[in-house]
Amino acid sequence: MPVTLFGREPQVRSLQSAAEQAVAGRGSATLVEGEAGIGKSALLDAVAACCDRLGMRTLRAAGEQLERDLPFAVAGACLDVLTTGGQANRARVAALLRGEGADRQPGAAGHDFVVTEAMLDLVDDWCAEGPVAVIVDDVQWADAQSIVVLHRLCRGIAQYPLLVVLAAAPEPRGDAMSALVRSMTAKGAHRMTLPPLDPQAVAELVEATVGAPTGPQLAHLVATAEGHPLYLTELVAGLERDGALRISQGRAETDHDTPPAESLQAMIMSRLGPLPAQIQALLQRAAALGGPVDLPLLAAVLETPVLELAEAFTAAAGAGLLVETEAGLQFRHDLIRQGLARQTPSSVRGVLHLRAAQALMDRGADVEQIAEHLAQVDHAEHGQWLMKVAPQLTVRAPDLAVTLLRAAAAEAVDEATATSLNIALIRALLWAGHTDDAERVLHDQLAAFQSPATRTQLLELRMDGYFRQGRLQQAAAAGEDAARLAPAHPGRLYGFAAVCRLLIGEFHTADRLAGDALRTGLATGDAIAQAYGHNTLAVLRFAQNRVLEALDLNTDAMSALDQGDATMIVDPLVVRAMCLFALDRPAELDLVLDAAMRRNRDTGGVYLTSAQLLRANVLFLRGLWDDGMAEIRAALDNPDPLRQAPALRGFAAMVAIHRGQARTLDQELAMLAADSPLEAPFTAPLRWAHALAEENENGPAAALDVLFPLWEQPPTFSPRCIGYRVCADLARLAHAAGDTGRLRVLAETTADLLTRQPIDSVEGTAAFCGGLLHEDPSRLLAAAAWFAQAGWPMHEGYAREHAAVLLAAAGRLQPARDELAGAVALYTGLEAMRDIDRARARARQAGIRQGVRGPRGRPKHGWAALSDTEYKVALAVAEGRSNPDIAAQMFLSPRTVQSHVSSILAKLGLRSRVEIAVSASAVENRAAATG
Structure with a gap:
């Protein structure tokens, strides 16, 4: 075990156990916290070595302070996709990071979503191949987009053979990092705080370092380190450099009674002492540039031969200032780099960064690397280069683009150049979502005299900016x-x-x-x-x-x-899907919805949630409520620029109410009637759910008052051609409340709709409304047949239930029993306990005493509890297929598949995808044994 891990045996064992569990199929996440130098990086090294021994695919990266404004810098480095595409799925992520296809996306939020989804798919595919470890150091410096990727990886992590270990200093923590910590903690991640080493571990560390147990004076001196590993190692190294250590009578001893330097920073910097001034100056210049030491770049900046630099830095490595890592030559600790960088005057740092930018331009480096250096210069430079690369830089690093374009436009030497730079600045501001700033710049530009072509450009940008707001x-x-x-x-x-x-x-x-x-x-x-x-x-x-x-x-x-x-x-695809939905053409609709979801997911389109909302609507009507809930859970994770979450929650609430589950409806639902205008977009399902809840609380008349305006004054995006799906609930509420006037309106308007939309579900709706108005069981049975043809089981159940009551009132008890039994069977298939209870109560009131219990419902646990879709997903998981692969086969999104897997694990009482495979094999073996 490395000496720096003395006293960390419990932490190593804990993480090793987590790695072993990940290999067995049950993943977990751990956040390692502690101050600088406490041993976080050494612990991560030990974890990585353990993961390598276990045969895991080990992915490592570290946050860099200078890269906090570079989207996906940490995640891209961790997945090894920043510089080379490699295999096909890696190549797609690399292309997205270069900005390919960004012209089809509405802005940075859409692009970030596409990249995040592609990265998650990549890790998902790797997890299907074998266990994966994601290890990130200094995550407090990670960019916001990478933090989102890490957050999404930790969600549902127990399903996967995935270990996530993140290390962070207590401060500083931005909003994104703080949100990640809260999210990880809420989802059961382990928070591991590294304490100072105990006295025994300190003694063992020092003995291993100097080769002998400590004598009394040395023990007294190292106690001043208070168990801080880096301080300890630097203190002992400083004593050795000063010749202040001796071995006497088998013990290491010193005559010093105070540390060689006053602080840890000073101790670290004391390593520079034995080095020549020339090497110290070179190290200061390298530290000022930041990040790993790029010898060819530094040679170009300093106009010094690479071999000369290599010799100098070899000496620096020997002094313990630099180390060789997989990422290249780096300062052994960021405290070293920071201390050296501070010794370089700011004016000199600016020159160094400017030269570095030019050298990177000459070698054709990525635009964001060049921009990082230009952003450190206190005046605008390379305006022509900036105008040329502005579109690419805006996608790759929008905040950097804004900073550089703003400075360049302010210092432009002529009006034409300033205008061009300001137009690029407006685009960058809009891309990054800074619409208020963009509007201010636009206003100033439009106020100046502009050519018609330029004015058109500006007006188009203004149009775009207003639309985004x-x-x-x-x-x-x-x-x-x-x-x-x-x-x-x-x-x-x-x-x-x-x-x-x-x-x-x-x-x-x-x-x-x-x-x-x-x-x-x-x-x-x-x-x-x-x-x-x-x-x-x-x-x-x-x-x-x-x-x-x-x-x-x-x-x-x-x-x-x-x-x-x-x-x-x-989106024309979403519009087409709406038409097919209204025309009851399910086979075509499924294909179009799948195409719409894939295109919007791949391009960051704003209509992904629209397509999933429509699919949830369809699944609700078809009675595939478990599948609909999976779709809703996945959609609620999406960006929601059109604010469609109320509709998604409305459908989820309706399922909960029908199933008689505890009323856990959002405050949004409870306050809807008072605070949400009828014409507000995407609130129709929420109002529908509110009406069902109101029926439970205050009866059918109150519920009718909530719901009827949806039909009387249809919202813009819920016209009667699709809004008629609420009419069965409206009609039964009006009938129960004795509101013949509204029931007649429903019968007349649905009959009118039928003349323009002669499809099965409208036929059923018109027949149901007319049947209740005239209390005609034959019409209600015709409605049940039409609804059965359309595949709307809840509506069919309504028709059979009401027909049974009317048949019983006419003395036709056996047909009444048959229809009521059919209704209860339909409700049972939906697990609609609320409707089963209502049907049984009405049966008793109508004098129907037999045949109403219907078949037993689907079990709550075990393989028999799975829906058809869940069963298919479970078998695909058992075959070792990844979520993206399953999604492609089943016309679902990968996140919907993930939601299904969560439901499968809950119903089967299992903890991981591996356990699903084991359970599936056991089921198959039992089936084979029983013939």
């Missing part, structure tokens, strides 16, 4: 202003403005602008403008319940997009 009225106006200046693509600008008008409910103006976009696009041959026009008109026709027209227009939009390559602010 949700200021759609201003975004539309800016788009229309830009289009009137006769730019290269006016049709696209009209199309953009049309969508903005659409989203704020100005349908007439949106219709006109969409027509302008389409006409202009056809006249100029601009396929994107045509797609905007067709697709926006499709949404408008959909909102007008003209679904077939909407689908035809969407088809034209999709055809136009085949001719171009650009993103739109309304």
Whole structure:
């Protein structure tokens, strides 16, 4: 065991045990905390060696203070994808980090999401191949994006053969790091604080270092280190350099009664003493540049031969100042680098960084490496280079891009250059999400005289900025202003403005602008403008319940997009999915939703949650509630720029209410009726859930008052062509409350909808509403048949339940028993205990005494408890397949698969994917043994 690990045996054993458990299939995370020099890095070295012995894929990295503004610096280094792509999945991450495909993404948040998902998929694939260890030192210096990756790795970690060990100093900690610590702790990660070494460990460490037990005076002196390992080793090394150690009568002793230096920093820096001044000066210059020591770069900066530097740094390594690592030559401890860097005047540091930037430009280095050095210079340099690389730098390191572009624009020598730099600055600010700053710069630029072409650029940027802030009225106006200046693509600008008008409910103006976009696009041959026009008109026709027209227009939009390559602010695939949903075409719908989710996930599109919300809606209606809950859990982890979380929570709440589970509804649900306007987007499912909860609390009339406005005044994005799915609940509530007026409205309006939308589920809805209005069991049985044909089991159960009550009232008890038994069977398949209880209560009131118990429900635990989707996922896991691989086969997202795996583990009472494989094998063996 290395001497620096004396006294750390409990910590080593704990981490070794965690590594062994990861190899067995159950992962865990540990956060090692302690002050600088307490031994965190040495402990990580021991963990890495243990993981190597166990055959784990060991991934290591360390945070660098100078790279905190470089997105994914730590995560990229840990996964070894920053400099070379390697295998295919690594190559994709490397390409994303270079900014490839970023032009299709809406901003830094979207790009970060895509990179994060790709990195998680990469680790997921590795975990399917074998156990993986992720070990990161100095995580307090990690960039925010890497911290998100680490946070996501630790979520659900117990499923995987994955060990995550992070080491951090107590301070400083930014918001992202503090959030990571809270999240890890909440999810059961082990927090390991390294204490000072106890006296026995101190004695053993010193004895191993000097080769003899300590004498009384040396023991007294080392006690001043208070068990701090780095202080101890530096103190002993300093005594040795001073010739103040001697071996007497088998013991190491000294005549000193005070440490050779006053502080740890001074002790470390005392290692410089024996080195020539020239070598000390070289070390100071290397430290000032930061990071690992790059000998060729330093040679270029100092105009010194590499061999001469190598000789000097070999001597520095011999003095214990530098060490050779996998990442190259580095200072043995950051305290050394910091102390040396402070000895270099700031003016000299600026010159060094400027020379380093030039040398990196000459060697064609990555733009972010060059920018890191330019950012350390106190005046703007290389403005032409900066303008050339601004798009790439904006994607790779947006905060650096903003800093450099702002400085360069302020010092530009002519107005044209300043304008070009400011336009690049605005783009960088918008990409990074600094919309208020972008607007201020835009305002100043528009106030100055500009050519029509430049003014168009600025107006387009303003349009983009307003849209990102949700200021759609201003975004539309800016788009229309830009289009009137006769730019290269006016049709696209009209199309953009049309969508903005659409989203704020100005349908007439949106219709006109969409027509302008389409006409202009056809006249100029601009396929994107045509797609905007067709697709926006499709949404408008959909909102007008003209679904077939909407689908035809969407088809034209999709055809136009085949001719171009650009993103739109309304996704044609999601619009198509909405049309197919309204038309009850499930096979096509599943394929389109899968394509929409994959494209948005791969491009950082804002409609990923929209597609998952629609899928959750479909699964809810089909009665696949466990699958729907997995989709909802995955979607709630996504970025949510359109604020669709209320709808997701609404569907989850409806499942909970139907299943009679403890009412754990969000405060958002409880306050909805009072605080949420009816027209607010994406609140319809939440209002629906609120109505069901209100029925439980205050009866059907109160619930009807909550829910009926959704049909009476449909929200913009829930028109009657899809909003009719609430009508079965509305009709049964109106019937129970004796509200014949509203029930008649429902019967008439659903019958009218049927003339324009003659599909199974609308047929069933119209028949159900009419059947309850006229209390006609034959209509209700017809409704049940239509709902069965549509595959809507809850609605079918409603129809059978109400038909049974009416049949019993007519004295037809046996048919009543049969229909009620059918309803209970449907509810049982859904585990809808609330509905089973209601059906049984109504049966007793109607005098039906037999045949209403129905079949037993699905077990809560064991393989029989799994849904069909969960069963398929479990078998795929047992085959050793990764989540991305399973997702590709089953038309799911990898995060949805992960959610299914969590549910599978809970139902089977297991702890890891390995245990799923063992359990599946046992089930197969039992099945084979029983024939």
